[in-house]
Amino acid sequence: MQIALVGTGFVADYYMTTLANHPTLSLAGAWDRDPARLEAFRAFHDVAAYRDLDALLADPAVGIVVNLTTPESHCEISRRALAAGKHVYCEKPLAMALAEAEALVAQAKAAGLTLAAAPANGLSDAHRLVEDALRSGRIGAPRLIYAAMEDGPVFRDAWARWRSRSGAPWPGAHEFAIGCTLEHAGYALSWLVTLFGPVESLTAFSAVTFPDKGPGTGSIAMAPDFSVGCLSFRSGAVARLTNGLAAPRDRSLQIFAEKGSLTVRDLWDNRSVVHVEETGAPRPLLGRMLTRAEAKLGRALPWKPVAGRRLPYRDRPGAEALPGFPSRIDFMRGVADQAEAIGRGEAPRFSGALALHITELALALNDARDLPQPYRPRSHF
Known part of the structure; x- marks a missing residue:
């Protein structure tokens, strides 16, 4: 399963640290709204960077979008990713308002996609x-x-x-x-x-x-x-x-x-x-x-x-x-669990x-x- 990261802030490095634990996952690339932060992340981890969010969402190789943006951006980024036909793994919380979170879950269900959420310590x-x-x-x-x-x-x-x-x-x-x-x-x-x-x-x-x-x-x-x-x-x-x-x-x-x-x-x-x-x-x-x-x-x-x-x-x-x-948590384990569940045609546990x-x-x-x-x-x- 190829994944892409949206957001390359502090927590993204935790995900990159634990990506090595899951050889069934492959990182297609990352994007961040801050060009300097994206370049620093790209250079440090030697990964590909997308020119913008639209390019990331248009990449047919990407199966799961990992939403690591700020909490107030979670809903909009997840909504756009689901609309683009991507499965989504979102950092907590799913949204800043219950109605928005309900709408995201309904959107994923209607599209036949999975919407899973952190944290992975469960x-x-x-x-x-x-x-x-x-x-x-x-x-x-x-x-x-x-x-x-x-x-x-x-x-x-x-x-x-x-x-x-x-x-x-x-x-x-x-x-x-x-x-x-x-x-x-x-x-x-x-x-x-x-x-x-x-x-x-x-x-x-x-x-x-x-x-x-x-x-x-x-x-x-x-x-x-x-x-x-x-x-x-x-x-x-x-x-x-x-x-x-x-x-x-x-x-x-x-x-x-x-x-x-x-x-x-x-x-x-x-x-x-x-x-x-x-x-x-x-x-x-x-x-x-x-x-x-x-x-x-x-x-x-x-x-x-x-x-x-x-x-x-x-x-x-x-x-x-x-x-x-x-923070001795396997942050990427939730994404791996989601990918494995998708492969089996099942719902991930935290979705x-x-x-x-x-x-x-x-x-x-x-x-x-x-x-x-x-x-x-x-x-x-």
């Missing part, structure tokens, strides 16, 4: 490990889930100096304007809905807690830098999801079930450490020793190990190319109704201040 090795553990029934039915997508106070860091491999600046000011929820909630939602099913209702709160994000950001209309939502799934499970740019970095997932619990250390790590604790099973020695130490000292210790035992991966880690910490549901939930979390609560999604899968 296809990670860690997700598969957790999915298998839940399916085995060893901890029973999940009842309560805590998910965190806290990125730390990045606005206090030297983000203006951050650069990708090919020299693209990290678009910090733009991310503050779009908001951490639309940028990051999908990384948790992709896990939640594939593990526990569609959301029946959502009660959320969002706010701008730090309006001053430092030099150069004073004129920006800030999107919420914090959101929290309580999600009720049709399966009966309940989850709490937080997104933020101020609290210490935490991208964990905790699943509390009838007969035990599962803890995923980092949803941004393709092979994250996963712990399982089964009710009634002997506790690890270190945990027991630290509990006794707390009792003798009469105070809580600043650190204790994660409850339970480490869940082993059945296969050995491959020689996969992944971005460095903290159509599922992609729309994740988009609607992220929008509902971000826009909580303007929506009636509880919010009941109109999308389902």
Whole structure:
């Protein structure tokens, strides 16, 4: 399957880093509205560059257009690509408004095309490990889930100096304007809905807690830098999801079930450490020793190990190319999954109704201040 990238900004280098993991994909070329950025990307990666978007969309060799533009451009670029007869893989969110996302999904369906969406961490090795553990029934039915997508106070860091491999600046000011929820909630939602099913209702709160994000950001209309939502799934499970740019970095997932619990250390790590604790099973020695130490000292210790035992991966880690910490995600895996599904004549996992549901939930979390609560999604899968 030949693919083409639209948008060569910061995240595009993550896709290029992980393209090597998927020999079934071939990059036909790339285009960006910024000629200088496109040339820097082209020269660094030694790839072809299209003269304009029309030329890219007119290339009969291109099967999938990978839409890596800014969020407010996602809808228009995807619409044009679908109209040109191309399958589309779009960075999150599908659109900045639910009606626009619904129209895109309907357009793809009417044209017999696939519209898939990031993030690809819902296809990670860690997700598969957790999915298998839940399916085995060893901890029973999940009842309560805590998910965190806290990125730390990045606005206090030297983000203006951050650069990708090919020299693209990290678009910090733009991310503050779009908001951490639309940028990051999908990384948790992709896990939640594939593990526990569609959301029946959502009660959320969002706010701008730090309006001053430092030099150069004073004129920006800030999107919420914090959101929290309580999600009720049709399966009966309940989850709490937080997104933020101020609290210490935490991208964990905790699943509390009838007969035990599962803890995923980092949803941004393709092979994250996963712990399982089964009710009634002997506790690890270190945990027991630290509990006794707390009792003798009469105070809580600043650190204790994660409850339970480490869940082993059945296969050995491959020689996969992944971005460095903290973004150890196989970004191109979603595109590869889409290409393979197209080859089989099937719908990709993160496409159509599922992609729309994740988009609607992220929008509902971000826009909580303007929506009636509880919010009941109109999308389902």
